[in-house]
Every structure is written in structure tokens, then in C-alpha cells.
Amino acid sequence: MTLLALEGLAKTYDSETNVLEDINFQVEAGEFVSIIGPSGAGKSTLLRCINRMVDINEGIVHFENTNIGLLKKKELRKLRTNIGMIFQHYNLVPRLPVIENVLHGRFGYKTMMQGLLSQFTEKEKRQAFFLLEKLGIAEHAYKRCDQLSGGQQQRVGIARALIQDPKLVLCDEPIASLDPNASQVIMDHLKSITSELNITCLVNLHQVEVAQKYSDRIIGLNEGKIIFDGPNHLVTKDRINHIYGTESKKLITV
């Protein structure tokens, strides 16, 4: 089943240069897809267009047959409960306990008043603990987030995304601030999200070898255009050079 479909997507921030140009791809439910490409290629912008953190200029983003570009504020809020987001710098509230940060993932289901008063049900609290246990950090539930290591904070970020009960998780350079060991733990957890929970993952990565190890499929972006889209085993050295290099940027079809 196709979960996400982008058709002719274009994005410009200053109405002069296209940051993204004619982006077309589909993602099936349960796929683990990495997006690679040099700095400034448009990887973060692409993820932001998908959940409409930024508006697109041209084209269509379909999420389960809903055209995201047409949604009004309230509908968009509802749709975003289906799309979790994981950030390079975690985006947690550092002075709040881990458990509260995880429960913030439920805000999309709350009224503004319930959110302000941090009103969460017993079921939601049990789920938060369950996820922290799954991620191996339940013992830190009542610690402030800023007392945790980077890798532990990223696991809080994953728990916060999962408690939303999402169908898609967008990860924007989730391991860019972590050492190799912590990176592996995070990537293993992200992989198990797709394999065990059948949640689709779209992950921006700088580390090509990590993308190759974990992904079903890799999309290569350069100067706002897709120049590679195929299974990870076809990402050869030459293709990596093509994605990161400056030579002719023709689409490689595989």
C-alpha cells in the first residue's frame, strides 16, 4: 500500500532559487528509506514539506490519498498525529522529566486546555513507560532530560514520536550529534520500528555507510533534485560520487 506520494514537488524560500525541484517518489507502508546528499541539497526541506512544516510552491504531497496541501489548520493538526518527527538536536524540553517529554507526543490528540494542564490518561502514562522500557531508558523516566546523554535523549525523542501512534516517522539527521555506539543503538531502534511495528521511516542521513546498512531503499538528492532512487545494494561507489560530486546531475534509473 502506498503511504506517501510526492508529485512534481517544488519549494523555494526566496522565490528565486528552487531548493527542491520536480520531486517525484512514492513510499510504501513499512519501507525504510534513507535520503542522502551533500549539505544544502534540500534533505531537511523535503521532510518539512511532507508534514507541511513549510508550505510547498508546486506539486502535490499525498499522505494516504489525502492531499496535504489542501488541509485546513485543524485537519492538518489531525493528520500530523500520523506523522512523527525525530530531530538531530532532539527538540526536547531540557528542564522537564523524560516521562513528560514523551507524553508531549500526545498533544496532537488534546484540546489546548488539556495540553496546557498536561492532562494525560492512565493509559497514555502506561504506554509512555512501556515505550521507555522498550527503548531501555525506563530507569531515567523521572530525570530531567538535560541529565541524559545525547543517545539517551534521542531515545526519548523516539518514544515521543511513537506515542503519537504514527504511520510515518520522519527523521532529520537523527545520529548527526552522536558517537558511533550511540548511533548504532538509535539506528537499530529505528529499524525495529519498521520491522516490528510496520511504521514507515524516512531518514535523512549524512553517513552513506549507515544508510546502506539499514535502508531498503536510498534516495540521492543533489541541488534540490533526485538523482538516484533505488535499492541500497545498488548504491555503488560511482553512484555515491555522482550523488555527492559536482559532475553532470542526470537521474540514475535502476
Ligand SMILES: Nc1ncnc2c1ncn2[C@@H]1O[C@H](COP(=O)(O)OP(=O)(O)OP(=O)(O)O)[C@@H](O)[C@H]1O
Ligand atoms: N528557512 C529557510 N529560509 C531560507 N532558506 C533556507 C531555509 N531553510 C533552508 N534554506 C536553504 O535551502 C537549501 C537547502 O537546505 P536544507 O537544510 O533543506 O538542506 P540539507 O540537505 O538538509 O542540508 P544539511 O545536510 O546541511 O542539513 C539551503 O541552501 C539552505 O540555505
